[in-house]
Amino acid sequence: MMSQPAWPKIALTDIVLDAMGSDKAPEPEVRGAILACREHAVRVHLVGPEAALRATLDDYLKGERLPIHVVNATERIGMDEKAAVAVRNKRDSSMRVGLKIVREKRAAGFLTAGNTGAAMATAKMVLGALPGVDRPALTAILPTSSGSPCVLLDVGANVECKPQNLEQFAVMGEMYSRSVLKIARPRVGLLSIGEEESKGNELTREAYGLLKQLPINFIGNVEGRDIYNGNADVIVCDGFVGNVALKTSEGLGRLVSEMLRESLTRTVTAQAGALLSRKALKEFKKRLDYREYGGAPLLGVRGVCIVGHGSSNDRAIMNGIRVAAEFAQAGINDRIEREFSQRPIDPPPANRFGLPLQ
Amino acid sequence: MMSQPAWPKIALTDIVLDAMGSDKAPEPEVRGAILACREHAVRVHLVGPEAALRATLDDYLKGERLPIHVVNATERIGMDEKAAVAVRNKRDSSMRVGLKIVREKRAAGFLTAGNTGAAMATAKMVLGALPGVDRPALTAILPTSSGSPCVLLDVGANVECKPQNLEQFAVMGEMYSRSVLKIARPRVGLLSIGEEESKGNELTREAYGLLKQLPINFIGNVEGRDIYNGNADVIVCDGFVGNVALKTSEGLGRLVSEMLRESLTRTVTAQAGALLSRKALKEFKKRLDYREYGGAPLLGVRGVCIVGHGSSNDRAIMNGIRVAAEFAQAGINDRIEREFSQRPIDPPPANRFGLPLQ
Numbered sequence: 050m051m052s053q054p055a056w057p058k059i060a061l062t063d064i065v066l067d068a069m070g071s072d073k074a075p076e077p078e079v080r081g082a083i084l085a086c087r088e089h090a091v092r093v094h095l096v097g098p099e100a101a102l103r104a105t106l107d108d109y110l111k112g113e114r115l116p117i118h119v120v121n122a123t124e125r126i127g128m129d130e131k132a133a134v135a136v137r138n139k140r141d142s143s144m145r146v147g148l149k150i151v152r153e154k155r156a157a158g159f160l161t162a163g164n165t166g167a168a169m170a171t172a173k174m175v176l177g178a179l180p181g182v183d184r185p186a187l188t189a190i191l192p193t194s195s196g197s198p199c200v201l202l203d204v205g206a207n208v209e210c211k212p213q214n215l216e217q218f219a220v221m222g223e224m225y226s227r228s229v230l231k232i233a234r235p236r237v238g239l240l241s242i243g244e245e246e247s248k249g250n251e252l253t254r255e256a257y258g259l260l261k262q263l264p265i266n267f268i269g270n271v272e273g274r275d276i277y278n279g280n281a282d283v284i285v286c287d288g289f290v291g292n293v294a295l296k297t298s299e300g301l302g303r304l305v306s307e308m309l310r311e312s313l314t315r316t317v318t319a320q321a322g323a324l325l326s327r328k329a330l331k332e333f334k335k336r337l338d339y340r341e342y343g344g345a346p347l348l349g350v351r352g353v354c355i356v357g358h359g360s361s362n363d364r365a366i367m368n369g370i371r372v373a374a375e376f377a378q379a380g381i382n383d384r385i386e387r388e389f390s391q392r393p394i395d396p397p398p399a400n401r402f403g404l405p406l407q
Numbered sequence: 408m409m410s411q412p413a414w415p416k417i418a419l420t421d422i423v424l425d426a427m428g429s430d431k432a433p434e435p436e437v438r439g440a441i442l443a444c445r446e447h448a449v450r451v452h453l454v455g456p457e458a459a460l461r462a463t464l465d466d467y468l469k470g471e472r473l474p475i476h477v478v479n480a481t482e483r484i485g486m487d488e489k490a491a492v493a494v495r496n497k498r499d500s501s502m503r504v505g506l507k508i509v510r511e512k513r514a515a516g517f518l519t520a521g522n523t524g525a526a527m528a529t530a531k532m533v534l535g536a537l538p539g540v541d542r543p544a545l546t547a548i549l550p551t552s553s554g555s556p557c558v559l560l561d562v563g564a565n566v567e568c569k570p571q572n573l574e575q576f577a578v579m580g581e582m583y584s585r586s587v588l589k590i591a592r593p594r595v596g597l598l599s600i601g602e603e604e605s606k607g608n609e610l611t612r613e614a615y616g617l618l619k620q621l622p623i624n625f626i627g628n629v630e631g632r633d634i635y636n637g638n639a640d641v642i643v644c645d646g647f648v649g650n651v652a653l654k655t656s657e658g659l660g661r662l663v664s665e666m667l668r669e670s671l672t673r674t675v676t677a678q679a680g681a682l683l684s685r686k687a688l689k690e691f692k693k694r695l696d697y698r699e700y701g702g703a704p705l706l707g708v709r710g711v712c713i714v715g716h717g718s719s720n721d722r723a724i725m726n727g728i729r730v731a732a733e734f735a736q737a738g739i740n741d742r743i744e745r746e747f748s749q750r751p752i753d754p755p756p757a758n759r760f761g762l763p764l765q
Binding site for chain 1: 550551552563566567598599600607608609630631632633634635636644646647648650651652653654655656657658659660661662663665666667
């Protein structure tokens, strides 16, 4: 039986990992934590039923000493539990215990692959919103044909939004793209159904007026196809529309994989050809895989909170831990706070780059 | 120079084709009309600049006699023209002249691969809405993993909807699925962001109450992924959300094709393997191709109106003509009219199949 390892004497970023989040928890979490500690300068606080976690950890570590710290939490919020009820009733859930560590500043970030609604509700309750932020936003980082990912928000935290919420999403998304994804001058678009300013619904038309006065590189309305074609670095929308766009993509992605497998099986008869194609298919699926991007950050809460997919494997967990550490190191939350506290009451008439708004 | 052909003595369905719709018009239209006449029992009214059309037609027909009738229209509505302006100013556009033929009952249906907004506006103006229908809906027919297509509406005709509009979309979509796609008991879902009745925004929550009282097989809320996984035969939503879902799919579809081509090129080195894979890729793209489904019907207008994609090729045009003919033969509009005229003031408490509403 292993005791807690001695921490190495270098600066590590502390990340809390909900060990009971994913569909197959805690195996992917335990193995993901190990991978992350081996590859990145992080210390992982693994939260869940202590005895069981310690046993699983010992199995996988096989005596190796890594900065993984087990924190006890006796309850688990299931995937199908109603967020509001679970958050209220399960006071010793791995999510709640984990987020408290972030609130107490004993860790820089939190990652869970569990129930998205419960994670958002718990984070909002335990961490609270950043000053100036009315509504935190769940943010998806999606692949594009240009190779540089597109930041889409909100994808489900806020079903009904006001124009001011979309304005705040734009500021937060731009900051994330600039600080974590290292895009120098992120192009920010407003998701609508036509390019002209007049196109869209009441919400988007009003939000357009606010966005074009922000000190960001606002490129005007964009359409659904622009999420993937590399025309925008950040796209804002209300949480209902963003969630539909994200889940539609998920559904189409699955259909495509199925169809592709069938097409390859049907047309590629030679053994060698099938083998080669299988390799191509695998590489392709990896490129399309959101898991490579490490989960969806919840932007606008006081602390770093990343929500991974329930089907996360160890590699996805490792990437999520890396993303949480990068997010924390980039100091985005301080920047968002500063941005909102500095925002002029009467906004400037043009954007700071003097670019055409269409 | 060919004279008008003598019509064969069998019953033909008359379909009007906007010859000036697609990006490469009129070639795809002329060739698509020829393919349709050869393969299906249709007579095509080809609308556009008469002399030019007749010359192109003669080139492709090479003396073959087919029931294709040229109708003169001197103006063309461009892809980027504003619908409202184009409809008002271009009184001799191929769309308007073509739709008038349908209004005058000299043809059973109309197909255009032109400007979607202009086609919808012209159809609403020239044909008008069916009695009982407040808002016609643009309808996409999408592929699913079950092999049976999913009917999604509205995908762009109505940006802001009331719950009653979604209710009417459900009735019309169900009718289309049953009559044209031959689904015996279409499962109708309401596009939302969670399965429970309480999930969604104000519009979907109110629409839920109306839909569950309809005499259709309402399966409750569905999510974006259900568009493609075969869980529903008909999915209703407002035109903003539907348009975002459709265009997001289009964008992802394109990204997938690009990535796939790259992955195959990179990993499949042997000539034979590349050849086989290219065949698989082609087959796969065909299965995902909306063109195989023949365009998007505008449901709820007095007459049959189908809008194809601007990039339609001759095969897409042929399929669109076939779909228009099937739509007309199915007598859907009469059924929709009957349905709305027969609808009880006080709707029955359960659906007619006694199925659980969740």
